[in-house]
Amino acid sequence: MTMTTFENTLECAKQLDAKDPLKEFRNKFHLPTFTTNEVVYFTGNSLGLQPKSVEQYIKEELDAWARYGVEGHFLAEKPWFSYHEFLTEKAAKIVGALPEEVVVTHSLTTNLHLLMISFYQPKGKRTKIICEAKAFPSDQYALESQVKLHGLNIEDSLVEIAPREGENLIREEDILSKIAELGDELAMVMIGGVNYYTGQLFDMKTITEAGHAVGAKVGFDLAHAAGNINLKLHDWGVDFAAWCGYKYLNSSPGGVSGMYVHERHAYNPELPRLAGWWGYDKETRFEMKPGFNPMRGAEGWQLSNAPVIGMSVHLASLDIFEEAGMDRIGEKRDQITSFLEHVIEDVSKRVSDKCQLEIITPKDSKKRGAQLSIVAHGQGRSLFDALTELGVVADWREPNVIRIAPAPLYNSYEDCFRFGKYLEAAIQ
Numbered sequence: 001m002t003m004t005t006f007e008n009t010l011e012c013a014k015q016l017d018a019k020d021p022l023k024e025f026r027n028k029f030h031l032p033t034f035t036t037n038e039v040v041y042f043t044g045n046s047l048g049l050q051p052k053s054v055e056q057y058i059k060e061e062l063d064a065w066a067r068y069g070v071e072g073h074f075l076a077e078k079p080w081f082s083y084h085e086f087l088t089e090k091a092a093k094i095v096g097a098l099p100e101e102v103v104v105t106h107s108l109t110t111n112l113h114l115l116m117i118s119f120y121q122p123k124g125k126r127t128k129i130i131c132e133a134k135a136f137p138s139d140q141y142a143l144e145s146q147v148k149l150h151g152l153n154i155e156d157s158l159v160e161i162a163p164r165e166g167e168n169l170i171r172e173e174d175i176l177s178k179i180a181e182l183g184d185e186l187a188m189v190m191i192g193g194v195n196y197y198t199g200q201l202f203d204m205k206t207i208t209e210a211g212h213a214v215g216a217k218v219g220f221d222l223a224h225a226a227g228n229i230n231l232k233l234h235d236w237g238v239d240f241a242a243w244c245g246y247k248y249l250n251s252s253p254g255g256v257s258g259m260y261v262h263e264r265h266a267y268n269p270e271l272p273r274l275a276g277w278w279g280y281d282k283e284t285r286f287e288m289k290p291g292f293n294p295m296r297g298a299e300g301w302q303l304s305n306a307p308v309i310g311m312s313v314h315l316a317s318l319d320i321f322e323e324a325g326m327d328r329i330g331e332k333r334d335q336i337t338s339f340l341e342h343v344i345e346d347v348s349k350r351v352s353d354k355c356q357l358e359i360i361t362p363k364d365s366k367k368r369g370a371q372l373s374i375v376a377h378g379q380g381r382s383l384f385d386a387l388t389e390l391g392v393v394a395d396w397r398e399p400n401v402i403r404i405a406p407a408p409l410y411n412s413y414e415d416c417f418r419f420g421k422y423l424e425a426a427i428q
């Protein structure tokens, strides 16, 4: 069976599962048990599932804390003083960066602010920021407050790119032409690598090149891209990026975030930044001298010593990603998302007298990750409630959008088939 001969049948789903090179990984996760029917967990884009190994990783640090107290900073098997270093290379591999360009620290919105303090430097007429319309709310607030911090006006400074009238997706050509049009008025481009609402993946390389061509800095919020998309931040020349650890990266609610700064900036001590002691040169940190001497690379943006318990959860998950490899994850992502799309289209045909199911996510797998956003025309919240009742954990956005994401590490083709059954039953 190839990708083009999907059938919305249990046999087909089972055959695909049997051939899935990542099938064993499902067993490494706790699948929720609170539903009456067997769960279909399709919200790995919101909160990834708990790796079973997490308990052991946390226990190791609790034991070290009990045994060593403060001396755990140096005596623990993974010394807390440099605990973040255990995550750097693994996180760098996931986003396609050099280890020096990545650090795991803080939370996502915090990191976005810290990076924009450095990379949004309005000067003269170069004050504008290009962002996506209806960006994730936290990003909107972060962008607005950055503009205000510089005493600038939000309406003049924030340039939002929206889908054209009657369309759901943003046309990349509209982003590129706005970049060219603003030219030397453009200070920064900051958009989500994958749009959280539609699941649209942007061509980060082309956008970065276009921004650089007019002298702007380009950064991405990778909340919906990290652990989902095969990223090459370094090669694409992206200036900065941040992501959270708890969506596709399965690293616990509110878990730690990653940040990336391209090496061309990473060794520039002159960049303005908000500083804290953990970003200070490691060799002389405890001399506690006045004046800030940043560490080389992304580590120089750290403020605080690492929250080791939360970091240990992230390490557990990153070890699973390392074992699976982003290449295999990417292959399954495209295949399972296409299968799910096929199932939905098949259901859509059968319920067409009651409801039109429209997938607004791009059809081209190069333009999306693992998420499908479905508009259920003619249906309302009761459809979603019926789905939930049947055992589907998905995400609902008013007035009638259902967002689902088959996470390649733990979702199965059979999950997709069962989702189709539940969807059809919920619409009847």
Ligand SMILES: *Cc1c(COP(=O)(O)O)cnc(C)c1O
Residues within 6 Å of the ligand: 107, 108, 109, 110, 136, 138, 139, 192, 196, 221, 223, 224, 244, 254
């Ligand atoms: C999930 C998400 C966030 C959440 O930010 P936190 O600081 O982790 O609460 C921000 N931006 C985007 C685009 C997201 O998808």
